[in-house]
Amino acid sequence: QVQLQESGPGLVKPSETLSLTCTVSGDSISRDYYYWGWIRQSPGKGLEWMGTVYKSGSPNYSPSLKSRVTISVDTSKNHFSLNLTSVIAADTAVYYCARFCSTNTCYEAFDIWGQGTMVTVSS
Amino acid sequence: SSELTQDPAVSVALGQTVRITCQGDSLRSYYVSWYQQRPGQAPVLVLHGYNKRPSGIPDRFSGSTSGNTGSLTITGAQAEDEADYYCHSRDSSGNRVFGGGTKLTVL
Numbered sequence: 222q223v224q225l226q227e228s229g230p231g232l233v234k235p236s237e238t239l240s241l242t243c244t245v246s247g248d249s250i251s252r253d254y255y256y257w258g259w260i261r262q263s264p265g266k267g268l269e270w271m272g273t274v275y276k277s278g279s280p281n282y283s284p285s286l287k288s289r290v291t292i293s294v295d296t297s298k299n300h301f302s303l304n305l306t307s308v309i310a311a312d313t314a315v316y317y318c319a320r321f322c323s324t325n326t327c328y329e330a331f332d333i334w335g336q337g338t339m340v341t342v343s344s
Numbered sequence: 345s346s347e348l349t350q351d352p353a354v355s356v357a358l359g360q361t362v363r364i365t366c367q368g369d370s371l372r373s374y375y376v377s378w379y380q381q382r383p384g385q386a387p388v389l390v391l392h393g394y395n396k397r398p399s400g401i402p403d404r405f406s407g408s409t410s411g412n413t414g415s416l417t418i419t420g421a422q423a424e425d426e427a428d429y430y431c432h433s434r435d436s437s438g439n440r441v442f443g444g445g446t447k448l449t450v451l
Contacts, residue, residue: 258440260387268379268387268430268442284439317386328393330377331432334386 223247225318225335232341233312239305239340243318248333250299251276256321257301258331259292261314269314273321274301308342315339347435348443355449356421364446366414366431374434376414378407381428381445390429391416418448426450 229241243257250257258273272282274292282290286305294301305312316338319331348368356362366376375394379387389398391407404419414433418425431443 260442267445268381268432270432270440270442273440281439284437326393326396328375328377328396329433330375330389330392331379331387332389332392332398334388337386
């Protein structure tokens with residue numbers, strides 16, 4: 222079955238760049254009509270969409286994060302990545318990667334999620 | 345603040361029916377999807393489209409949309425349905441957005 226797995230440092234210093242990778246297994250990241258996204262959840266808070274990217278590399282970002290976030294896809298490695306620059310304590314969160322389907326049977330939904338990875342911003 | 349508004353908390357007696365709502369003007373134009381998140385776990389898609397359940401989601405979960413309000417209904421709530429529920433769609437600019445979440449307590 223399709224699985225997504227986040228990986229990356231669990232601790233990042235303030236002002237540095239947070240970098241995470243999501244490895245996809247059981248599916249091709251180059252599949253038509255499927256996008257790949259990042260969602261985060263601060264402790265005790267709700268879900269926040271950060272951005273989504275297609276196989277062609279055309280990303281869409283949350284307006285509130287657009288100046289600091291980059292999401293890229295590597296079809297050769299079947300993974301996609303998140304970079305968040307100039308992090309602050311408020312960026313401490315569980316970061317989830319997820320598959321977003323936009324087919325005529327899926328109707329725009331995040332249908333597969335990774336287990337999430339906790340990232341703490343602290344010196 | 346989210347452009348999709350959910351009640352922060354809802355409760356239901358075991359075996360009874362509960363409706364969780366999501367309000368936003370964008371729902372007049374875009375699909376809504378619903379996610380269940382149990383404590384310490386990743387969200388799980390439970391409804392999408394006009395009332396489609398992914399494989400493995402019990403049929404006691406159903407959905408509907410009317411005007412600017414999307415609804416998730418659980419008919420015959422079970423103890424394992426106690427969780428946070430989030431709606432998702434687009435905002436007025438077309439960007440993806442989640443509702444603030446509803447904590448469901450099964451009494």
